[in-house]
Amino acid sequence: MSKLVRKQIKEGFLPQIEDIDISNYDVIFVGSPVWNFSMSLPMKAFLKNNNFKNKTIIPFFTYSGGAKRSKIAKEIEKIANAKDIKKPLFMFENGIFLVKEQIIKWLNNI
Ligand SMILES: Cc1cc2nc3c(=O)[nH]c(=O)nc-3n(C[C@H](O)[C@H](O)[C@H](O)COP(=O)(O)O)c2cc1C
Numbered sequence: 001m002s003k004l005v006r007k008q009i010k011e012g013f014l015p016q017i018e019d020i021d022i023s024n025y026d027v028i029f030v031g032s033p034v035w036n037f038s039m040s041l042p043m044k045a046f047l048k049n050n051n052f053k054n055k056t057i058i059p060f061f062t063y064s065g066g067a068k069r070s071k072i073a074k075e076i077e078k079i080a081n082a083k084d085i086k087k088p089l090f091m092f093e094n095g096i097f098l099v100k101e102q103i104i105k106w107l108n109n110i
Contacts, residue, residue, distance in 0.1 A: 002035075002036065005035050005036055005041065006036055008041060009036060009038075009041070013041070014041055014045040014048065015041050015042055015045055016045075017042050017045045017046060017049065019049070020046075020050070022050050022051075022052075022055070025055065026054070026055055026056060027055070027056045027058065028052070028055055028056070028057055028058070029058045029059075029060065030043060030046065030047070030057055030058070030059050030060075031043075031059070031060040031061065031062075032059075032060075032061055032062075033061065033062050033063065034061050034062065034063035034064075034065075034066075034067040034072075034090075037066060037067050037068045037071075038067070038068060038071065038072055038075065039059075039061070039072055039075065039076070044079065047076065047079040047080045048079055050080075052081060052082035052083070053081065053082070053083065054083050055082050055083055056082065056083055056084040056086065057076065057080055057082045057084070057085045057086070058086045058110060059072075059073075059076055059085065059086070059088035059089075060088060060089040060090075060091065060106075061088060061089070061090050061091065062090075062091050062092075062093050063090055063091070063092060063093065064092070064093045064094070067090055069088070069090060072088060073085070073087070073088055076088070086110045087110075089102070089103065089106045091103070
């Protein structure tokens with residue numbers, strides 16, 4: 001799977017995803033697992049397919065090993081061209097008890 005995703009990233013492939021009408025929303029939480037230290041390709045497709053010009057994006061991720069956090073933040077900025085993009089939350093997949101506190105703290109600061 002990881003090998004396939006690496007190939008898809010290299011080739012600039014983006015999966016077809018369902019159309020979602022975001023026009024009625026000003027603030028949009030966009031979440032994804034980390035894939036190859038970056039955002040997943042369905043998330044990338046979602047950011048590319050929609051217009052975030054007057055919208056705020058609140059990104060969040062789950063991961064199991066590591067992520068290039070500042071690179072991901074910059075990539076979201078570049079692709080989405082949103083009005084505002086909040087600092088992403090990264091949640092370790094096995095840290096469910098820690099994650100609850102982490103989410104509350106994060107929500108209180110955005
Ligand atoms: C193709 C693929 C690539 C992945 N690459 C990474 C990675 O680079 N770093 C990491 O921490 N986790 C990586 N993972 C693990 C997922 O991020 C992790 O399993 C996921 O966040 C857990 O949430 P889920 O159960 O909703 O998938 C990868 C998973 C897949 C399927």
